[in-house]
Amino acid sequence: MLCPACNQENDDTASFCRFCGQRLHQAPGTAPGAATAAAAPPPQAQAAPPAQAQAVTAPPAASAKSGELAPNTLASLVKQSMEVESPDAFSLQNKKLLRVNMEACGGQVLAKAGSMIAYQGRISFTRQGSGGVDKWVKKAISGESFTLMLAQGTGDLFLADAANDIVLLYLNNESITVEALNLLAFTPSISWDIKMIKGAAGMMAGGLWTVELQGTGYLALISKGEPMTLKVTPQEPVFTDPNATIAWSQSLNPTVHMDANLSSLKGIFGSTHGELFQLAFQGEGYVVVQPSEEAPKTSLQQPRTGDSGPAGGILGGLLGR
Secondary structure: OEEOOOOOOOOOOOOOOOOOOOEEEOOOOOOOOOHEEEEEEHHHHOOOOOOOOOOOOOOOOOOOOOOOOOOOOHHHHHHHHHHOOOOOOEEEEEEEEEEEEEEOOOOEEEEEEEOEEEEEEEEEEOOOOOOHHHHHHHHHHHHOOOOOEEEEEEEEEOOOOOOOOOEEEEEEEEEEEHHHHHOOOEEOOOEEEEEEOOHHHHOOOOOOOOEEEEEEEEEEEOOOOOOOOEOOOOOOEEEHHHHHHHOOOOOOOOOEEEEEEHHHOOOOOOHHHHHHHEEEOOOOEEEEOOOOOOOOOOOOOOOOOOOHHHHHHHHHHHHOO
């Protein structure tokens, strides 16, 4: 049977043309091509209804978008992002947000000045006192790169630092040395002191001072990305970019190592400190580094040069920023 539309040969029993889809068995008296015209809806039937007649509906269950891009309902947002309560002194709400249970901390916690994003209950904040004349002198020398605030009271305190990842630790009568900018918070049960890296005079601001912590309690560090720990042995010393170095075992005493042969790299890479200066770790222990050659850049590093506005400046002064 020939198709009346495309004139192609089809099987006599076929109802539609296998080439163009035209109906082959037409009702008596129907002109060729009429079936196609009849099958198509009139133009006005294809037009969309008036805009005012369309109702806003919820997104379909099966969306072409991925789960991360699909719109969320208000109930789902509240449920998925609701705070997670914990009896522990420190607990992570997510990779970038720390919850401090003030009661479990004994009513006090030490934190980087300005790191509070929210709290529940009655909590007061004061700039950390001297803690001894020697420590106060060191803190004054180290400058704004290391300023602590003391939080006291009852309730829950939430801390974060420029959306950096948070590394949560528990020290059990142990010790660790932390680069000052990477220290977020710790419980008062841990003793602390400020130290300067040997041979770092004149190297670079912000990378000279470290905090030695020792005792039993919780400790929170910050990292730009997932950290990695390197093993140090007498046979295999470790050299790190100072800006990428987060913490190390207190048994190690790093020194500044300069490779004059690498001076030609200055200006080629985004960071020159790691190429010209490295921290040399020798002995037995470990070093924790972050996957970034830049130190954590937060609003807490240069609090007086930010653009937080008058309100931010006032609160910053109250909280030691």
